[in-house]
Amino acid sequence: xxxxxxxxxxxxxxxxxxxxxxxxxxxxxxxxxxxxxxxxxxxxxxxxxxxxxxxxxxxxxxxxxxxxxxxxxxxxxxxxxxxxxxxxxxxxxxxxxxxxxxxxxxxxxxxxxxxxxxxxxxxxxxxxxxxxxxxxxxxxxxxxxxxxxxxxxxxxxxxxxxxxxxxxxxxxxxxxxxxxxxxxxxxxxxxxxxxxxxxxxxxxxxxxxxxxxxxxxxxxxxxxxxxxxxxxxxxxxxxxxxxxxxxxxxxxxxxxxxxxxxxxxxxxxxxxxxxxxx
Amino acid sequence: xxxxxxxxxxxxxxxxxxxxxxxxxxxxxxxxxxxxxxxxxxxxxxxxxxxxxxxxxxxxxxxxxxxxxxxxxxxxxxxxxxxxxxxxxxxxxxxxxxxxxxxxxxxxxxxxxxxxxxxxxxxxxxxxxxxxxxxxxxxxxxxxxxxxxxxxxxxxxxxxxxxxxxxxxxxxxxxxxxxxxxxxxxxxxxxxxxxxxxxxxxxxxxxxxxxxxxxxxxxxxxxxxxxxxxxxxxxxxxxxxxxxxxxxxxxxxxxxxxxxxxxxxxxxxxxxxxxxxxxxxxxxxxxxxxxxx
Numbered sequence: 001x002x003x004x005x006x007x008x009x010x011x012x013x014x015x016x017x018x019x020x021x022x023x024x025x026x027x028x029x030x031x032x033x034x035x036x037x038x039x040x041x042x043x044x045x046x047x048x049x050x051x052x053x054x055x056x057x058x059x060x061x062x063x064x065x066x067x068x069x070x071x072x073x074x075x076x077x078x079x080x081x082x083x084x085x086x087x088x089x090x091x092x093x094x095x096x097x098x099x100x101x102x103x104x105x106x107x108x109x110x111x112x113x114x115x116x117x118x119x120x121x122x123x124x125x126x127x128x129x130x131x132x133x134x135x136x137x138x139x140x141x142x143x144x145x146x147x148x149x150x151x152x153x154x155x156x157x158x159x160x161x162x163x164x165x166x167x168x169x170x171x172x173x174x175x176x177x178x179x180x181x182x183x184x185x186x187x188x189x190x191x192x193x194x195x196x197x198x199x200x201x202x203x204x205x206x207x208x209x210x211x212x213x214x215x216x217x218x219x220x221x222x223x224x225x226x227x228x229x230x231x232x233x234x235x236x237x238x239x240x241x242x243x244x245x246x247x248x249x250x251x252x253x254x255x256x257x258x259x260x261x262x263x264x265x266x267x268x269x270x271x272x273x274x275x276x277x278x
Numbered sequence: 279x280x281x282x283x284x285x286x287x288x289x290x291x292x293x294x295x296x297x298x299x300x301x302x303x304x305x306x307x308x309x310x311x312x313x314x315x316x317x318x319x320x321x322x323x324x325x326x327x328x329x330x331x332x333x334x335x336x337x338x339x340x341x342x343x344x345x346x347x348x349x350x351x352x353x354x355x356x357x358x359x360x361x362x363x364x365x366x367x368x369x370x371x372x373x374x375x376x377x378x379x380x381x382x383x384x385x386x387x388x389x390x391x392x393x394x395x396x397x398x399x400x401x402x403x404x405x406x407x408x409x410x411x412x413x414x415x416x417x418x419x420x421x422x423x424x425x426x427x428x429x430x431x432x433x434x435x436x437x438x439x440x441x442x443x444x445x446x447x448x449x450x451x452x453x454x455x456x457x458x459x460x461x462x463x464x465x466x467x468x469x470x471x472x473x474x475x476x477x478x479x480x481x482x483x484x485x486x487x488x489x490x491x492x493x494x495x496x497x498x499x500x501x502x503x504x505x506x507x508x509x510x511x512x513x514x515x516x517x518x519x520x521x522x523x524x525x526x527x528x529x530x531x532x533x534x535x536x537x538x539x540x541x542x543x544x545x546x547x548x549x550x551x552x553x554x555x556x557x558x559x560x561x562x563x564x565x566x567x568x569x570x571x
Contacts, residue, residue, distance in 0.1 A: 115517060123520050217521055217524050221516070222514035227509060227510055227511070232528055235527070236524075
């Protein structure tokens with residue numbers, strides 16, 4: 001281990017100098033690729049991802065079995081395609097992390113992430129408006145520094161907004177952890193918001209995605225051993241973090257919209273008035 | 279690719295309305311499991327688990343291999359899941375469906391990554407020889423809730439399994455047959471169990487345990503929580519679907535903990551019964567020099 005997160009108790013500062021409830025710098029852009037229907041670029045600290053959305057369009061002849069979900073069904077197949085199919089593909093660049101590992105094609109971890117993102121977005125997108133069609137979301141990971149799944153979900157949400165696919169609300173995601181490992185009696189353990197790579201490796205953590213401003217959890221993934229009593233604190237912090245993330249995403253979308261109206265790229269339409277354009 | 283037949287609209291509405299009125303088709307409570315059956319095979323490490331009509335056979339086996347170069351002190355532990363067409367026409371051989379990928383990933387996270395089996399104890403000669411423990415999961419009949427059943431079967435099989443005793447003398451590794459030396463159990467650290475909740479309703483407000491296949495097909499979201507009896511979460515996965523209130527998920531977790539404790543007690547009881555059955559006559563029978571002839 002290069003750095004020890006146990007130093008936290010001394011000054012209540014984390015390895016990168018944040019307090020327990022601080023997000024890393026989050027920077028996002030939408031409409032980055034002119035050729036795509038929707039695209040986005042998102043940074044959460046040093047985790048950098050790009051997303052391109054094509055569709056809703058006619059589905060191609062080849063359909064992947066994994067990472068594609070029709071509508072809200074989790075158990076069942078999409079049947080006679082009454083809803084658009086959300087297909088997600090993730091490419092992790094070889095240079096994205098310190099050790100240059102080649103990821104195998106059928107890597108189950110990536111397949112799981114694909115299916116998670118696909119199911120999470122299918123719950124928010126109004127897929128029933130586009131029967132017999134496909135929404136292809138391709139995600140590219142440029143740099144990894146923890147909270148990968150959260151960054152991917154956020155980028156995919158932004159790109160879907162840019163593509164103009166009707167959706168209920170933003171699906172905003174972030175991670176949370178706990179300062180101590182699974183020692184049961186440790187009451188002093190603080191929950192931490194938005195883990196970076198080191199914290200993710202050393203501490204128990206979970207990824208949460210919520211729908212809009214509500215407390216409703218669309219994705220909850222915990223892959224480490226942790227006491228049950230620790231879950232409540234972590235979940236509360238993560239849900240709160242998701243709300244902050246949603247604000248950031250919302251600001252990105254509104255800023256872009258305002259700029260496009262000012263530049264004259266699009267006309268100021270009806271209903272845009274409530275966007276508070278000055 | 280063959281597809282599973284979806285339940286008809288009438289069927290869906292019927293089940294959903296019954297759930298709204300707090301009824302399930304088989305008359306169970308929402309947080310009640312189907313009757314659980316567990317039988318061990320004649321061999322060590324074979325467990326046959328049935329939750330209602332869902333039936334899974336898990337078989338653990340061991341062989342001596344060379345450890346991975348980057349982990350010379352660890353043994354090899356793998357869980358292989360195969361959903362054959364025997365369980366459902368939607369499953370094909372050699373083409374993993376999404377269900378299969380998620381199932382094997384879940385088992386891996388629950389049993390392997392949570393450190394239930396001490397892989398360091400499988401090392402025989404550092405960097406040269408180690409045990410490779412493999413669990414094969416066979417789905418014999420599919421009526422929903424494959425995850426909980428498979429996890430229970432894997433844990434039961436591994437707890438029941440005995441690997442041949444070995445000794446290393448002067449750099450020579452000897453593996454003893456069961457006749458020479460009694461096989462030894464694995465070094466087992468804790469028993470995680472999966473508990474899967476299925477959610478129904480527009481806001482996922484109805485939560486149901488141990489869904490049957492029909493119920494599973496019409497659920498809007500699911501959440502699998504893996505815990506052991508010490509109250510440690512090994513893994514949680516709610517992979518998308520309709521969003522569910524965070525508070526409801528916390529309640530689900532605390533109920534899941536009681537279920538995991540029940541499973542743990544049940545498994546301990548069954549293992550004790552099995553040991554008793556194998557050990558006829560007790561220690562005295564072993565010491566006796568007479569035989570049937």
